[in-house]
Amino acid sequence: MRSRFAAFWNISRDTVFLNHGSFGACPVEVSNYRKSLLDEFDKQPVRFLLRKYMPALPGILERLEIFTGASPASVVLVPNATTGVNTVLSNLQLNPGDELLTTGQEYFASRNALEFYAHRNSAEIVEVPIDVPVSGPDQVIDSIMSRITSRTVLVLVDHISSATGMIYPIEELIQKLDKLGIDVLVDGAHGPGMVPLNLAELGAAYYTGNCHKWMCTPGTAAILYVRPDRQNGFRPAVMSHFASDFKTELSEFQVEFSWNGTIDPTPRMTIPFTIDYLEKLHPGGWCGIMKDNHEKMARASELISEKLGLQLTCPPGMLGSMGAVILSYKAPSGLPHPEGIDPLWTWLLREKQIEIPVIYTSDPPGRFLRFSAQLYNGDAEYEYLAEALNDSPYL
Secondary structure (H helix, E strand, C coil): CCCHHHHHECCCCCCEECCHHHHCCCEHHHHHHHHHHHHHHHHCHHHHHHHHHHHHHHHHHHHHHHHHCCCCCCEEEECCHHHHHHHHHHCCCCCCCCEEEEECCCCHHHHHHHHHHHHHCCCEEEEECCCCCCCCHHHHHHHHHCCCCCCEEEEEEECECCCCCEECCHHHHHHHHHHCCCEEEEECCCCECCECCCHHHHCCCEEEEECCCCCCCCCCCEEEEECHHHCCCCCCCCCCCCHHHCCCCCCHHHHCCCCCCCCCCHHHHCHHHHHHHHHHHCCCHHHHHHHHHHHHHHHHHHHHHHHHCCCECCCHHHECCEEEEECCCCCCCCCCCCCCCCHHHHHHHHHHCEECCEEEECCCCEEEEEEECCCCCCHHHHHHHHHHHHHCCCC
């Protein structure tokens, strides 16, 4: 059922894996390269960290700046997008009564971080409901702009919604908010590798995104972009070394993010290798990967919607490599995973060997079946999913 590219991944053959969006998946060659780095790390940790990783870091950051279209010296590495969101929020100088705006589709971890820092500073959260199905980009822009007030100091918005797969019209939104002097923090957890990026032109004050999802690096590799005019005084959430501790070609902003305690640096060290490997793997390079994944997702979305009579969350033109259909709402369990996983999610894996998530949103309450399209997926897998859903008692 899978595509010809499946041979380059080590996805379990007994699973129909339609959930690349949650944690990504590494190609075999990337995993092998990382293993070679780990072996070298274990043989001589001091040499590896101080004489291999640290000298390589400027080059890794430069490759990421090129890949994401970022201004020079504006990107640092963090373990994940959640850390990126928390780092930005920890740097805000909030006053009582300030408003931090987000949407009801915002990923729960980022929403929790927003609530944590708002409460600590007596600021207020404004949550904008995004009604689905969304008719088009204007609906999203109008919904958000209608809740902007003179007290709004920051807008936290997804680039691609984790729940609905929808690509937010962030370019126009950022332009409108910039004219009002309001900074935007883009939660781009799914952005790098799914859609083309040009962060310098985008104009967001802050952008954070994972490399371990659609760029297919190993886990705990992510970027945090801070616009040059917002870098002065911007500090890591975990402070270890000051800019004055190193003489390096990195900017002062980047230096303080270069060593925030001892970590396993091998996931981030695979970034240049992974960029080059996938560029060569597909005949169309990264542009071809993004195009193929989007077209596959558009076909899958329409197929599942038509066969099941379920509505898509948005028009196919607003999707990247993830899509979702709207399910009947049932209140989510308060239990942690795996006990709290939606019964449909559990049933599909247990009975049909399909790994695919059921995701909830808070405002308005929503329940969605989200499916991903990566190079290794084939059209027949979505046909099998549609057949399986017809048999399920949990829709």
